[in-house]
Amino acid sequence: RAGDCYDNAFMESCFGTIKTELQMTEYESYQDALRELTEFIHYYNTSRLHSALGYLSPSRFETTVPPLK
Known part of the structure; x- marks a missing residue:
């Protein structure tokens, strides 16, 4: 199958950051x-605040927000 621009969007976003x-x-x-x-990855996951996560770090978000069912 031919690739499309969304196949790799997540990784392209990571590399851009x-x-x-x-x-x-x-x-x-x-x-x-x-x-x-x-x-940098450690900083990004434990200290950097993300607006999409309510201005929490990813690790804090995972420990404070209940998982979706």
Whole structure:
């Protein structure tokens, strides 16, 4: 089947956020890049507030909002 623009929309959104919020730089090593990306993902999930989640972080949202049934 031919792909369409919505097949990869979620990942494109994630990559867009990373490109916007991380300082795009050349890293000395793969390990340096991996460390910065890991730190950003931790920050994004535990500290960064999301308007779509009622200005909670994703981890706080998961622990305070009851799951949908």
